[in-house]
Amino acid sequence: AQSVTQPDIHITVSEGASLELRCNYSYGATPYLFWYVQSPGQGLQLLLKYFSGDTLVQGIKGFEAEFKRSQSSFNLRKPSVHWSDAAEYFCAVRHTGRRALTFGSGTRLQVQP
């Protein structure tokens, strides 16, 4: 069965610093890959997705992610974090023949002034 690992439960960064959130997946083939963000009291908002092609994908709010097949990773990055980026971030995968998203356990981001 496919699984998604987000090794960092909680990360704190200073405003203006760079950010990298890790995501690894376990699956035989390359699945569809997603990053969602959840702010308090809000639903899940899609930041970006990877289906095929260029392994570096750009998303909303200045986020990007890089798919590395050799490492089964899809890490999320942002060069300069803003206080409004404080939220919980979820990596998710979907098998190409299925509808269900499998989510990681999430990484809570705290931004210090």
Add this chain to the structure above:
Amino acid sequence: EPEVTQTPSHQVTQMGQEVILRCVPISNHLYFYWYRQILGQKVEFLVSFYNNEISEKSEIFDDQFSVERPDGSNFTLKIRSTKLEDSAMYFCASSETLAGGGETQYFGPGTRLLVL
């Protein structure tokens, strides 16, 4: 921008009672989903629905759960006899259909269900 809406935002019920959670998917979407997130745990897939029938479901989605599209706009999740462990945030999502399967699921804000 179109969005998925869910009602109610919060629901408190007694164990053994039936609850119906409601969702209005994005209007041109054809696939509908329910997920849940127990406090402190992962978001988990429950069921997907297409063309008026379940297309995929997880082990969690047992006989206590059912889904329905009662009219052209609503999509509902019914829990027949709630248990304490059903307390969770329930998310509805919808997606269009794209060639190659590359569609995105758009999520609603969730309904927080508390079973006492």
